[in-house]
Amino acid sequence: MEADRPAAQPALASPAPAASKPGKGRALSSLAWRQELVKLTIVAVVGLVAGQLFSHVLAGFTVAIVVYLANQMRHLRHLRLWLMAPKHYQLPEPSGIWGEVFEALQVLDKRNRKRKKKLAEIVAEFQASTAALPDGAVVLGEHGEILWFNRAAQSLLGLRSSQDVGIRIANLIRHPNFTDYIAGDSYSGEVEVPSPINRNIALALRIIPYGNNQRLMIVRDISEVRRLEHARRDFVSNASHELRTPLTVLRGYLDMLEPDTRDGKGLAAWRMPVTEMRNQAVRMESLINDMLKLARLEADGYDHRLDVLDIPSMLARTVEEAKAMSKGQHRFEVNIQPQLFLCGREIEAQSILSNLVTNAVRYTPPGGVIRVNWWGDAEGAHFSVVDSGIGIEAADIPRLTERFYRVDVGRSRASGGTGLGLSIVKHALERHDGRLRIDSELGAGSTFRCDFPPHRVDGHEALPVSGNIVH
Numbered sequence: 001m002e003a004d005r006p007a008a009q010p011a012l013a014s015p016a017p018a019a020s021k022p023g024k025g026r027a028l029s030s031l032a033w034r035q036e037l038v039k040l041t042i043v044a045v046v047g048l049v050a051g052q053l054f055s056h057v058l059a060g061f062t063v064a065i066v067v068y069l070a071n072q073m074r075h076l077r078h079l080r081l082w083l084m085a086p087k088h089y090q091l092p093e094p095s096g097i098w099g100e101v102f103e104a105l106q107v108l109d110k111r112n113r114k115r116k117k118k119l120a121e122i123v124a125e126f127q128a129s130t131a132a133l134p135d136g137a138v139v140l141g142e143h144g145e146i147l148w149f150n151r152a153a154q155s156l157l158g159l160r161s162s163q164d165v166g167i168r169i170a171n172l173i174r175h176p177n178f179t180d181y182i183a184g185d186s187y188s189g190e191v192e193v194p195s196p197i198n199r200n201i202a203l204a205l206r207i208i209p210y211g212n213n214q215r216l217m218i219v220r221d222i223s224e225v226r227r228l229e230h231a232r233r234d235f236v237s238n239a240s241h242e243l244r245t246p247l248t249v250l251r252g253y254l255d256m257l258e259p260d261t262r263d264g265k266g267l268a269a270w271r272m273p274v275t276e277m278r279n280q281a282v283r284m285e286s287l288i289n290d291m292l293k294l295a296r297l298e299a300d301g302y303d304h305r306l307d308v309l310d311i312p313s314m315l316a317r318t319v320e321e322a323k324a325m326s327k328g329q330h331r332f333e334v335n336i337q338p339q340l341f342l343c344g345r346e347i348e349a350q351s352i353l354s355n356l357v358t359n360a361v362r363y364t365p366p367g368g369v370i371r372v373n374w375w376g377d378a379e380g381a382h383f384s385v386v387d388s389g390i391g392i393e394a395a396d397i398p399r400l401t402e403r404f405y406r407v408d409v410g411r412s413r414a415s416g417g418t419g420l421g422l423s424i425v426k427h428a429l430e431r432h433d434g435r436l437r438i439d440s441e442l443g444a445g446s447t448f449r450c451d452f453p454p455h456r457v458d459g460h461e462a463l464p465v466s467g468n469i470v471h
């Protein structure tokens with residue numbers, strides 16, 4: 001019997017120490033059981049003796065047992081009342097086994113209450129600290145319903161404490177970016193939306209799944225970051241515009257002076273400086289043009305109009321220009337799939353083609369081979385430029401699309417580079433949902449490949465399902 005109820009045993013003596021001294025608790029418990037058995041035996045014997053006196057042994061025994069059971073029922077009633085309202089009902093302190101049970105239950109109840117209080121304190125502390133966070137935090141339930149949010153979420157999303165708990169977050173933030181993000185279930189990265197209460201506030205939302213189908217949504221105010229980015233873009237764009245006019249004037253005069261110095265009509269001493277000034281002016285002009293191109297690509301005003309681009313013709317022209325630039329020093333192998341058109345913007349697509357093809361010419365020593373490919377398959381359309389040039393070290397490859405990043409600054413400048421070409425390619429590709437892949441080995445040539453998804457291909461339903469050509 002003792003083995004049936006080990007949990008209650010430690011609590012018989014003074015509650016707290018008893019819990020840590022199971023040996024003592026067990027001794028007292030067995031004593032209580034023995035007392036209870038003795039009590040039951042005495043009651044039965046008294047019943048039997050009384051029955052004997054009145055010549056009704058069985059009746060006497062039955063009455064005694066009924067009295068004993070009634071006493072047990074009384075204790076059970078106390079227990080039931082206490083269980084229903086442990087805080088408000090005072091349990092009696094009977095001796096014996098019931099005393100032990102009542103005491104053990106009260107100790108358990110006290111311990112639970114302490115634990116609950118501690119947990120409540122931790123939760124309150126957590127809520128107080130998250131409430132003070134500058135970022136908004138919203139706890140979402142299984143179906144995206146709001147369970148809890150902090151003060152910052154209140155001011156950033158306009159949530160109201162009483163009304164909005166239980167409402168689905170997708171009903172409050174109705175921006176298409178967020179609708180797609182929450183429906184996606186993968187929650188990779190962040191999504192940017194304007195605040196539902198003030199369109200001038202830009203918010204970055206991130207959902208982090210945790211626990212049992214719950215999700216934590218972090219809301220960051222990124223208006224300041226966006227404002228600074230805007231200011232930087234405007235500055236670059238305005239400065240480039242402003243510089244362009246005086247530079248055009250300077251270049252015009254330098255162009256006029258150069259034939260004079262070349263023909264020997266002007267001052268011989270000016271020949272070199274004028275040519276150098278003119279070269280530098282041309283370099284500044286290409287820098288400004290590239291900076292303007294980048295600023296335009298980054299500009300917020302997204303032009304949604306798309307044209308059908310005849311990439312085969314554009315590529316053929318680009319290769320002709322590259323051949324002129326190469327002056328016959330390179331061998332060109334061109335493999336263009338006819339009638340494979342792209343939906344996009346011509347100026348941007350032209351930047352992609354020209355930058356990659358001219359880079360191949362500039363970074364491939366004379367005698368090298370340049371292969372230009374344009375083909376379509378089930379994954380979309382692909383453009384690749386493969387050269388047998390100087391190649392790039394693996395460590396430099398991830399940084400090539402950074403602005404002004406050049407592996408060899410001298411070589412880049414000498415061949416008229418601005419260090420912005422691949423940045424332009426990357427941005428222009430992003431605006432066409434494309435991706436740039438660079439494979440290269442130092443001294444063994446490079447492959448620059450652009451992949452465009454099927455939805456960007458004009459008439460993509462006609463793309464072959466299999467049988468890809470590998471370039």
Ligand code: ADP
Pocket residue numbers: 355359360363364387389390391392400405406407408412413416417418419420421422423446
């Ligand atoms: P740049 O005007 O300097 O060419 P890009 O942004 O076009 O600027 O290219 C960045 C750098 O990447 C170049 O300076 C060069 O070091 C390297 N690079 C680009 N294309 C090639 C290539 N085909 N072969 C080797 N290096 C290349």
